[in-house]
Amino acid sequence: MLNALEVVTTVLVGVMVGVEFAVPFFINPILNSLPGDNGLRGRVHGARVGGAVMPFWYIGSLVLVGVWAVAGWDHDGTGLVIAAAGFLIVSVLMSVLVLVPINNRVKTWADGDRPADWKQQMQRWDRWHYVRVAVIIAAFTLLVAALA
Known part of the structure; x- marks a missing residue:
């Protein structure tokens, strides 16, 4: 059962990565x-779709990694799984504190109805998203290493 949990997670x-x-x-x-x-327009639509799906995906991934850490507590690689959970926590915090507020504004923009600084907001989201991608790649790498 633990093997299935490890693979699914x-x-x-x-x-997600x-x-x-x-x-x-x-x-x-x-x-x-x-x-x-x-x-x-594509980014506005992406903000709506991503905003609906990603919270479940990020939280679900974190929960599964947490269950893996608890279920495999006495197994090799648990430290790596715990470290991966730490990275996923960072990614969730980054999302909630920085990316989601920008995303929530973006998804309300309609044709011709956007703030004057919309490009700066997109650039800020993009910069933070690069960091978040690096963080979840680190988490994924640790999970793969824990399997080895």
């Missing part, structure tokens, strides 16, 4: 290259 976190990695390195550059404000 690692895959779930890995897919892949999705979050794709945003700044693939999706946003594509959106930014679209003519007019079509890129902004």
Whole structure:
């Protein structure tokens, strides 16, 4: 049962890393290259979709890693799992304190109805998102190492 938990948790976190990695390195550059404000429209839609899904994904991943740490307490690699949980906690805190407030503003923007500093807000979100991606990559790496 512990093996199944380890695999499911690692895959779930890995897919989350892949999705979050794709945003700044693939999706946003594509959106930014679209003519007019079509890129902004895509980001607004992404803010709505991501805002609905990501809280469950981040919290669910953290819960699964916590269960793994408790269930595998006497096994090799538990320290790595606990460290991964620490990184996921940091990612949740970053999300709640910095990224979600920006995301909540972005998803309310309609055609022509956006603040004058919208580009600066997008750039701030992007910078913090790079950091969050690095943090969850670190967590994923630790989980993979714990499996080895």
